[in-house]
Amino acid sequence: MDDTDSSDSWDFQDEDGPCFSSNGSNSVIPSRGASMCGAEGSTSNQSRSKAISHFTEMGFSEDLVIKTVDEKGEENTEAILETLLAYTAPEECASQGEPVLSHSSSPEFEWDSLDDLSDFSDAESCLQNEESVPETKMMQLVAMGFSIGEVSAAINSSDPDTSIADLMDFISAAQMAEPTSDHPRELPLEGRGPPDVKKKKLVKQEFHRGREIRAWRSKALPLSSRWWPSWDVRKQFNCLLTCYGSALETERIRKDLEGWQGDPPEHIQKRVLNKCRKWNFVWTAKNSVAPLLPEEVELMLGYPRNHTRGGATSQAERYKSLGNSFQVNTVAFHLSVLKNRYPNGISVLSLFSGIGGAEIALHQLGIPLRFVVAVEISEVSRNIFRGWWENTDQKGILIDNINDVTMLTANKIEKLVDYSGGFDLVIGGSPCNNLTGSNRWHRDGLDGKQSVLFYDYCRVLNTVKRLVREN
DNA sequence: GTTATCATGAGATACATT
């Protein structure tokens, strides 16, 4: 059962990730910071050299690191990093003729640009140690923020022993040519470039930021960046829900904020901020907020732009189908181990398939969809998925006329297994309507009307397993 | 250690408006 989804605050989960982490945006080098705090006094020399090697490993020159560490004190990792970047960034801009921190376009909204560099040295050692395993290479590059399509293309068109650095080179070159319609970029990562250490850091940084508001403010939401008030301290979006804030709500906020000289009083700020949190509002003009557009939600969740446009009859349906869906990049990350196992295509039984998050993830990984059974109760979602299937010229077989999981009897499963030659993957996230805190009315747990389908997932999975064993 | 407070959520329903 894959429960990777959009239910938590929109933050990449790192438990299974090999070399990146989503430590909170405020924490700077938490593990190292802690060990340094504990190393006061007698062992300060040790912590000093530790700090120095930490920053030199990041690619900064040793002289500069020693100077800065002595200047700022080895415990002030944040300040050190800030200073180091301040020293090195202008040089790189000059030599490469392009902005290094391309997202920091408006000075008044300069966010701390350092917090996510913390685990980079771990990623670096990861790169050096495990270059021999292709899946790992794929995961590492995806973890750095390259799109799965780009990484697949690069790995497919190079020798198996090509280094990560060369692969990055390859991808960068391809990006400069133009993004293909087949593999559009999931996130706008303008900070990419030649694979020097600095760039790798930035790419990694961008990857984390893709999940945070700050990235959106200057890239996907340039207007928002301009009007974002300093007292709106949100750094992450809340859970992407199936419903959205009303126009009247945003109107009330506008009225609340009008007529103050400078910042509004604290109680107003608090009220507005609570509303913004509740509805994931973003700033669109002076004193004005608005819900995220469906296109923006699609982008965040890793779907192709306008993925939900055709099949969904209304805006409400678009939000609903997106709010109930997988985060594609996350699913692709977990499924990337299948890439080399199914070069000739995969046979998938997709339960609660919705708008096709699992299938899109496989497609973006470059795994051909040889045979897909998509079981989905919502006609709107089925239409969206079929639209995608046709738009991407899928060559495999799609069976999407079984709408209800409870109708998927052992008999039918057996026929499907015979027809397809067996399923390689059973995937799906069963409904959580009766589990979620949002539902005050029928929060009946797994035995609730919708969530009870969890048991059908188990039933189907066990049937498929049994058939596989028998064959 | 215990209690109080706060924030939050793959939401549901009735009613109003278009």
Place this chain on the structure above:
DNA sequence: AATGTATCTCATGATAAC
């Protein structure tokens, strides 16, 4: 008939206050 809005409601974990 379809869409938009207001109102409903609460377990849970984190943190603050006692």
